Amino acid sequence: MSHPLLSVFEARSVAVVGASRDPAKFGNWVVKALMDSGYQGAIYPMNPSASEVWGIPAYPEVRQVPGPVDLACIALPAQAVLDAVSECVAAGVPHVIVFASGFGEAGQAGRALEARLVEAVAGTGTRLIGPNSLGLVRPQSNLVACFGREIVQRRHPPGPVAFLTQSGAFGQALLCWAEDNGIGFSAFISSGNEADVDAADFLEALAEDGATRVICMYLEGVRRGRAFMAAASRAAASKPVLALKVGRTGAGRRGAASHTGALVGDDLVYEAVFRQTGVIRVRDAEEMFDLARALARQPLPRGPRVAIITSSGGVGVAAADACEELGLEVGALSDATQAALRERLPGFAAVQNPVDLTSQVHGSPEWFRDCLRTLVASDGVDGIVVGITAFRSPDIARNILDGAAGFSGPILASWTIGQAARQAMDILESGGIPVYVTPERAVRALAGMYKYVLARQKAVRAARADGSLCRAEAPCGLL
Amino acid sequence: MSHPLLSVFEARSVAVVGASRDPAKFGNWVVKALMDSGYQGAIYPMNPSASEVWGIPAYPEVRQVPGPVDLACIALPAQAVLDAVSECVAAGVPHVIVFASGFGEAGQAGRALEARLVEAVAGTGTRLIGPNSLGLVRPQSNLVACFGREIVQRRHPPGPVAFLTQSGAFGQALLCWAEDNGIGFSAFISSGNEADVDAADFLEALAEDGATRVICMYLEGVRRGRAFMAAASRAAASKPVLALKVGRTGAGRRGAASHTGALVGDDLVYEAVFRQTGVIRVRDAEEMFDLARALARQPLPRGPRVAIITSSGGVGVAAADACEELGLEVGALSDATQAALRERLPGFAAVQNPVDLTSQVHGSPEWFRDCLRTLVASDGVDGIVVGITAFRSPDIARNILDGAAGFSGPILASWTIGQAARQAMDILESGGIPVYVTPERAVRALAGMYKYVLARQKAVRAARADGSLCRAEAPCGLL
Numbered sequence: 001m002s003h004p005l006l007s008v009f010e011a012r013s014v015a016v017v018g019a020s021r022d023p024a025k026f027g028n029w030v031v032k033a034l035m036d037s038g039y040q041g042a043i044y045p046m047n048p049s050a051s052e053v054w055g056i057p058a059y060p061e062v063r064q065v066p067g068p069v070d071l072a073c074i075a076l077p078a079q080a081v082l083d084a085v086s087e088c089v090a091a092g093v094p095h096v097i098v099f100a101s102g103f104g105e106a107g108q109a110g111r112a113l114e115a116r117l118v119e120a121v122a123g124t125g126t127r128l129i130g131p132n133s134l135g136l137v138r139p140q141s142n143l144v145a146c147f148g149r150e151i152v153q154r155r156h157p158p159g160p161v162a163f164l165t166q167s168g169a170f171g172q173a174l175l176c177w178a179e180d181n182g183i184g185f186s187a188f189i190s191s192g193n194e195a196d197v198d199a200a201d202f203l204e205a206l207a208e209d210g211a212t213r214v215i216c217m218y219l220e221g222v223r224r225g226r227a228f229m230a231a232a233s234r235a236a237a238s239k240p241v242l243a244l245k246v247g248r249t250g251a252g253r254r255g256a257a258s259h260t261g262a263l264v265g266d267d268l269v270y271e272a273v274f275r276q277t278g279v280i281r282v283r284d285a286e287e288m289f290d291l292a293r294a295l296a297r298q299p300l301p302r303g304p305r306v307a308i309i310t311s312s313g314g315v316g317v318a319a320a321d322a323c324e325e326l327g328l329e330v331g332a333l334s335d336a337t338q339a340a341l342r343e344r345l346p347g348f349a350a351v352q353n354p355v356d357l358t359s360q361v362h363g364s365p366e367w368f369r370d371c372l373r374t375l376v377a378s379d380g381v382d383g384i385v386v387g388i389t390a391f392r393s394p395d396i397a398r399n400i401l402d403g404a405a406g407f408s409g410p411i412l413a414s415w416t417i418g419q420a421a422r423q424a425m426d427i428l429e430s431g432g433i434p435v436y437v438t439p440e441r442a443v444r445a446l447a448g449m450y451k452y453v454l455a456r457q458k459a460v461r462a463a464r465a466d467g468s469l470c471r472a473e474a475p476c477g478l479l
Numbered sequence: 480m481s482h483p484l485l486s487v488f489e490a491r492s493v494a495v496v497g498a499s500r501d502p503a504k505f506g507n508w509v510v511k512a513l514m515d516s517g518y519q520g521a522i523y524p525m526n527p528s529a530s531e532v533w534g535i536p537a538y539p540e541v542r543q544v545p546g547p548v549d550l551a552c553i554a555l556p557a558q559a560v561l562d563a564v565s566e567c568v569a570a571g572v573p574h575v576i577v578f579a580s581g582f583g584e585a586g587q588a589g590r591a592l593e594a595r596l597v598e599a600v601a602g603t604g605t606r607l608i609g610p611n612s613l614g615l616v617r618p619q620s621n622l623v624a625c626f627g628r629e630i631v632q633r634r635h636p637p638g639p640v641a642f643l644t645q646s647g648a649f650g651q652a653l654l655c656w657a658e659d660n661g662i663g664f665s666a667f668i669s670s671g672n673e674a675d676v677d678a679a680d681f682l683e684a685l686a687e688d689g690a691t692r693v694i695c696m697y698l699e700g701v702r703r704g705r706a707f708m709a710a711a712s713r714a715a716a717s718k719p720v721l722a723l724k725v726g727r728t729g730a731g732r733r734g735a736a737s738h739t740g741a742l743v744g745d746d747l748v749y750e751a752v753f754r755q756t757g758v759i760r761v762r763d764a765e766e767m768f769d770l771a772r773a774l775a776r777q778p779l780p781r782g783p784r785v786a787i788i789t790s791s792g793g794v795g796v797a798a799a800d801a802c803e804e805l806g807l808e809v810g811a812l813s814d815a816t817q818a819a820l821r822e823r824l825p826g827f828a829a830v831q832n833p834v835d836l837t838s839q840v841h842g843s844p845e846w847f848r849d850c851l852r853t854l855v856a857s858d859g860v861d862g863i864v865v866g867i868t869a870f871r872s873p874d875i876a877r878n879i880l881d882g883a884a885g886f887s888g889p890i891l892a893s894w895t896i897g898q899a900a901r902q903a904m905d906i907l908e909s910g911g912i913p914v915y916v917t918p919e920r921a922v923r924a925l926a927g928m929y930k931y932v933l934a935r936q937k938a939v940r941a942a943r944a945d946g947s948l949c950r951a952e953a954p955c956g957l958l
Contacts, residue, residue, distance in 0.1 A: 101827075168791075173895040176870075218793065220796060249799065249800045254831070308734075320730035322763075352733070359647075418656040
């Protein structure tokens, strides 16, 4: 049986409480977003005075809806939320999302209001997401239960990355930016103030979500430390979990306190928690999505040994530096491999490691293929970084894909030249090889993959000690 | 009197030795590149058997050219280079660029050949750039003396950043990529093996180049340590000098040895040299050009005090973390400033620092203007970071430019949302405010600016001790 929270992604009906006919109100565009996203379930606008919203029949109260409500979106201002939530509880709605701000993050009165929300759902069959949540998106179900103006105006191609964020606006910005950069999502969840359902709950659920292969989190603070650790260990034992935990410094913590009212706590504690549970900590969003992209598309490395192939010696040096600084190894290739490369490549190519094909490879792209085939066949290479500096070269991209076929480890590429190589980069990406703009970013992603390989061992031990590994093991089979 | 090397940028005539009528040979497209770039000087193709190349009269020998030759590009294979260089020396050509590889980087025979090249120019009026150089580009003179296929095929808008690179192919890739990202260059120089003219010489010259306001260097190794230090101190005393020095690790050094034959040396020595001379060391190309962009377009901060303004609390937290980790301060704004902000902004805005206008500012972009005006007028702010997460918002960009007017310190922006904000970002950029995709990258650039402010004090002291500050002081007046 899968995690109960996952059922929210499969909601067969969504009620929008506060559905408005006034396009200036978010209760209006939340309904529109559900309609426009291609959602196939029933949509029930709740409006005390209108008979329809956007042409869909409206109802004054949730209990009058002609069918079960799997999810209710409360699109009302803070003061009206408690009554609406109580109504949903009474009607047996299993999941409620509260969009409004003005609760725990807004002084004493707000905190009191939030406490009453928690009381209203405690011990009932209703779980509450938010308040101060932007909502959630489940691309593969075409479910956009969200009031983010940016999110509701675009299509969300499904993919393997789940993104859980405690900041709505920043999370929305990051989602759109990541999608523009070719990342597809299995879920976007803005957890808001986490008055009821919190990050630990979502993490537990996402660990069991078959559509999610990588979990990304933007965290400001964690409410239930023990529950979070248990969930993190279980999740990290079965799939990579990346955390961008802000509030690392005093200045950041002061900012977080005024933002979501989170008690942020000492960063050293978080550092220890991540290390112990096997969560990979990243420093910024670029590092997070660079790594997520690699994890989603390439197999994990079995070890730290990297082969670097470039069309520029300089790229090779930069990549080698980054490898060594980030815990990867760039040892000389074996004599047999070097001999095999010598046989297939021209005399001026450097074949130790980094392998430098020089910019003459731009005229002979099959050298990339021949070189990769040799490395793929050798047993001393756990991962490969290909650093390219060519201009318009779809042929290079095709030869790289050809040569990389059948490799059991990860292959990542950097392509530093800008727009002129756009088409060629797209060919590589379509073939499953993630492309980064600099060799350092490609290497950092590979180093993150290897870090996860090491971290997973820890996560497996922690999850076993917790007695909960079996459940986590099932859906992914990565172990 | 300006540095003699600078005269290469103003060459009134360029001879191409090895100018070929065969489009497969680089001696062919080097001539074409000079023609297509809009270069106004005389072009002299040298060809022993053809009377014209690309319709321009050709000559068999340099001494037969009907006028002085300011620059000779030697587009011949390694074995033919020595004779050509000797001919240029005999003809009194002041600057020669050697493109061919197969010298110091190519084993014992190559090293011997390179030594003979050095002998040929030693004590003469001819200086040699290369061998193994991609050439140079001076956009404001429309001078493209280069055989890089990517570089010769595009326009190069002039700008204030000089880029000196010891790797030709990687340097070319970085140049094109940086130009795609809106950076304009005053000079691109590929110094190759530096058999004669080396990084220290170019640094000395660029320090005196009126068109250059920021110097970026990709270095693998430095030949003349003392000369480099003296040049670096002088340069850094008058304008920012950024160094991406690779070969930091053992793996990187091995790669560099096989690349340009550079003796890379212990990284700790370089670290000390950069610190002592005031050169700002960066970790990768992205950091280098992020910082160069900020330095080229915004004034230096007088101190470390940063005000952060955002439309998302999460962005504020991320920016504050980055500030504190990178040596900047995010203190609470003064009581007077907070009171002034309270007066102008709605009650739900956080006015301490970070200032969080919340995503409601997307509907009221004038809050950005009002907030910035207040901060610009306060005396407790040395630099400002604006973190934006809005969608399509040219109005936000205009209000930010409006509010930022008259600020004596730097203002940098992050705009995290992707392509949907392209137009708005362009408006900000056109107004002189550099835009980054994440708050962390904006903060890192600001921190680099402040690092330079501190480093310059060191550079001034070092240059004074060296007795050479007067010359360096003149062109920039930054002191």
